[in-house]
Structure formats: structure tokens, C-alpha cells
Amino acid sequence: MNLVEIKNLKTYFYSDEGVSKAVDGISFKIPKGKTVCIVGESGSGKSITSLSIMRLIDYPGEIVEGMILFEGKDLLKLNDKEMRKIRGRDISMIFQEPMTSLNPSYTIGYQIDEALRLHQKHLNKKQRYEKVIESLELVGIHNPREKYREYPFKLSGGQRQRVMIAIAMACEPKMLIADEPTTALDVTIQAQVIDLMKDLQKKKGTSLLFITHDLGVVFQIADEVVVMYKGHIVEKASAKDLFKDPRHPYTKALLHSIPIPGVTPRKSKLDTVDESIDYLSFPKEIR
Ligand code: ADP
Ligand code: MG
Numbered sequence: 001m002n003l004v005e006i007k008n009l010k011t012y013f014y015s016d017e018g019v020s021k022a023v024d025g026i027s028f029k030i031p032k033g034k035t036v037c038i039v040g041e042s043g044s045g046k047s048i049t050s051l052s053i054m055r056l057i058d059y060p061g062e063i064v065e066g067m068i069l070f071e072g073k074d075l076l077k078l079n080d081k082e083m084r085k086i087r088g089r090d091i092s093m094i095f096q097e098p099m100t101s102l103n104p105s106y107t108i109g110y111q112i113d114e115a116l117r118l119h120q121k122h123l124n125k126k127q128r129y130e131k132v133i134e135s136l137e138l139v140g141i142h143n144p145r146e147k148y149r150e151y152p153f154k155l156s157g158g159q160r161q162r163v164m165i166a167i168a169m170a171c172e173p174k175m176l177i178a179d180e181p182t183t184a185l186d187v188t189i190q191a192q193v194i195d196l197m198k199d200l201q202k203k204k205g206t207s208l209l210f211i212t213h214d215l216g217v218v219f220q221i222a223d224e225v226v227v228m229y230k231g232h233i234v235e236k237a238s239a240k241d242l243f244k245d246p247r248h249p250y251t252k253a254l255l256h257s258i259p260i261p262g263v264t265p266r267k268s269k270l271d272t273v274d275e276s277i278d279y280l281s282f283p284k285e286i287r
Pocket of ligand 1 (some may be wrong): 014138
């Protein structure tokens with residue numbers, strides 16, 4: 001069963017210099033309860049894809065074509081009010097920089113509570129408090145009743161990222177979009193955050209759209225992989241097939257540019273893909 005089906009999505013940016021085709025006709029599916037990873041170099045259109053799904057594309061950007069079916073309903077046809085309901089309640093997003101997404105002037109507890117106030121209107125104040133505590137515990141924050149009253153600056157980067165996940169998960173969304181959520185964290189915390197999301201997925205059956213340029217992470221968590229290059233999907237496959245038998249020259253180049261997880265140290269950047277090659281000139285391998 002697919003929770004989300006993206007069909008021929010095009011998101012363009014307009015400027016005096018012309019059109020930048022950030023996302024140029026991509027199609028892929030996100031099955032219920034599974035993890036889909038989008039991988040690709042910086043600038044390939046990963047973030048614009050996730051922001052398009054959330055309908056958070058602003059001027060001078062525009063979704064010019066396509067469908068984003070969520071449980072069969074096209075999100076692109078909803079009005080702003082309907083879309084706001086979906087955001088947070090059905091689909092949540094974790095952004096890359098946890099400090100900029102938390103409000104420094106409000107306590108941690110207040111900010112998780114706010115998400116519940118907005119999206120779980122049937123809960124009273126006391127029920128919400130207990131739910132905030134529960135979600136802090138779920139993301140592995142110790143002394144949650146004390147942490148409830150803390151401000152973001154008192155927490156470490158890893159703890160702030162956990163709070164962001166707690167906010168994103170508090171409403172028990174059907175899908176969680178995580179856009180490079182671990183890049184700002186050190187390797188140990190990265191691993192913990194990833195374990196946590198997988199854990200929550202198992203408990204709640206959440207679909208996960210995980211965006212990363214780190215193939216080591218993809219290897220670790222993906223069920224399905226979408227490889228993006230210059231706004232296009234050049235290959236999509238199960239993680240198993242992709243790592244065993246990459247078909248597209250770009251995917252092969254990417255895989256050559258990374259070390260093997262557990263064998264050689266992980267690099268943080270895909271930096272050895274040959275920029276003189278236009279990988280779009282090869283036929284797309286879509287299985
Ligand atoms: P990434 O894969 O690194 O997340 P993005 O999705 O952020 O890449 O961006 C893809 C492309 O979209 C960029 O290379 C850029 O050309 C274009 N783009 C993104 N945001 C803007 C913007 N605000 N104005 C113009 N072009 C943009
Ligand atoms: Mg990005």
C-alpha cells in the first residue's frame with residue numbers, strides 16, 4: 001500500500017536570468033510504514049522535493065505541474081486551510097538545523113504542547129502535559145519533567161534534534177519527512193537519532209521520507225532509494241538492489257565515491273562524482 005504517490009512533479013524557480021528547474025518531472029511512491037531515501041549531491045533537488053510535498057514552496061518558486069497523492073488525495077488541489085491541517089497532523093517535517101527551527105523564547109515543553117494544541121484538539125491540558133512527557137521519554141530525553149521547563153539554548157545539539165523529533169512525532173503523523181536531519185550532529189548522536197526514528201516507525205507504522213547525501217545512512221535505513229541528479233530521478237530501486245546492482249552510471253559513480261559501510265570510514269560528502277559528465281545523457285534506469 002502506498003501512502004504517497006508523486007507523479008510528474010515539477011517545481012521551478014523564476015528569476016531575471018531565467019528558469020531554474022529545481023525539480024523537473026519526478027515520480028515515486030512512499031509505501032506505508034516504509035523508509036524511502038532520496039539521495040543525491042547538493043543542489044540535486046532533494047530539499048525542494050520535500051518542501052513541495054509540504055507545499056512550502058514560496059515565491060519565486062512554484063509547483064508548475066504534477067500530482068502529490070496522499071492517501072489518494074491530491075495535496076496540490078487542497079486550499080491553504082486544508083493543507084495546514086495535513087501539515088503537522090498527517091505529515092511532519094524535521095529540518096536540518098534544529099536550533100533555527102526551535103523558538104529560543106519558549107520552553108521545550110511549551111513548543112511540543114503547541115503542536116498538540118494545534119493538531120490534537122480533543123486533548124485537555126493535563127492530557128497534553130502527560131503526552132509531552134511521554135514523547136520526551138520516547139525520544140530518550142532524561143528527566144522530562146525538568147526538561148519541559150528548559151529553553152532550547154540549555155540543550156545540546158543532539159537533545160535539540162530529539163526535541164524536534166518529539167515535536168514532529170507528537171501528533172503521530174502518518175509520514176515523517178526528515179531533510180538531512182543528522183548532518184549537523186556528531187557521528188554517535190547521528191546514529192542515535194536514526195535508531196530513534198526507526199524505533200518510532202516500528203511502534204507507530206510511520207512512513208519515513210529520509211533525505212541525505214550520505215550513502216552510508218541510506219545503506220543503514222532505506223527500504224527504497226530514489227537517486228536524484230539535477231532535478232531528475234536517474235534511478236529508483238529497493239536498497240538491496242541498488243547497492244548490489246546499481247544500473248545508472250550516476251548511481252555507479254555515487255557508489256564508487258563512497259566507502260563500504262563498516263569497512264572503510266564514511267565520508268560526509270559525495271565528492272568524487274565526475275562533474276564533466278552529463279549523467280542525464282544516459283537513459284534513465286527506472287525499475
Ligand atoms: P538539495 O538537493 O541540495 O537539497 P535543493 O532542493 O535545495 O537541493 O535545490 C535544488 C536546486 O533548486 C538548486 O540547485 C537551485 O538551483 C534551485 N533552488 C533552490 N532554491 C532556490 C531559490 N530560492 N531560488 C532559486 N533557485 C533555487
Ligand atoms: Mg537540501
